[in-house]
Amino acid sequence: MILTAIYTGMRLDEIQALTWKDINPIWKTISINKAWDYTRGGDFKNTKNESSKRIIRINQQLIDWLMELKSNGSEMVFMSQFKTVPTSNSVNQMLKELLNELGLQKKNFHFHSLRHSHVAYLLSQGISIYAISKRLGHSNISTTINTYAYLLDEFKARQDDLFEKNLNKLQHPGPKIATPLQQNNLN
Numbered sequence: 001m002i003l004t005a006i007y008t009g010m011r012l013d014e015i016q017a018l019t020w021k022d023i024n025p026i027w028k029t030i031s032i033n034k035a036w037d038y039t040r041g042g043d044f045k046n047t048k049n050e051s052s053k054r055i056i057r058i059n060q061q062l063i064d065w066l067m068e069l070k071s072n073g074s075e076m077v078f079m080s081q082f083k084t085v086p087t088s089n090s091v092n093q094m095l096k097e098l099l100n101e102l103g104l105q106k107k108n109f110h111f112h113s114l115r116h117s118h119v120a121y122l123l124s125q126g127i128s129i130y131a132i133s134k135r136l137g138h139s140n141i142s143t144t145i146n147t148y149a150y151l152l153d154e155f156k157a158r159q160d161d162l163f164e165k166n167l168n169k170l171q172h173p174g175p176k177i178a179t180p181l182q183q184n185n186l187n
Helices: 002-008 012-016 060-072 088-101 113-124 129-136 141-147 149-167 180-186
Strands: 029-032 035-037 043-045 054-057
Touching (some): 002 012, 002 113, 113 129, 113 149, 129 141
Antiparallel strands (some): 029 054, 035 043
């Protein structure tokens, strides 16, 4: 589940609700069309909003990892050792344990933080905020901009450096013209 969040930016309840019918290994896509609801004893529910229903591309590595789970004999992609969908608490506990094993002490880092990490990575790779917004299932781009403004400010600073670097590459194509100060020195 953790790798799926890192590679897709999906919400936890969307990942919990994944069935094998939602995974298309040929087209390398995941269809996000439902969410998981523990409040009603564990059942499917609608996604957060209509725009949250989406199909996203994934890479072959994630397909391969997911296919390794297919032997669980369930229609659900992710099942616990007790043949139930893993709870939010158990997933967050596992994430905390993994971070500790890696020697990473991240206070207030939880499963939803992986969604933010996904966005940070996509921005660092130059993916447009519009494409990211669609991938996350936001109803409009302003939701993405407002939610991830702190990342966008950091991204903008890097882009400003890139602007300057590229503007410095520009060369004046015309003849060299002496400035007034240079003309006075010639006389």
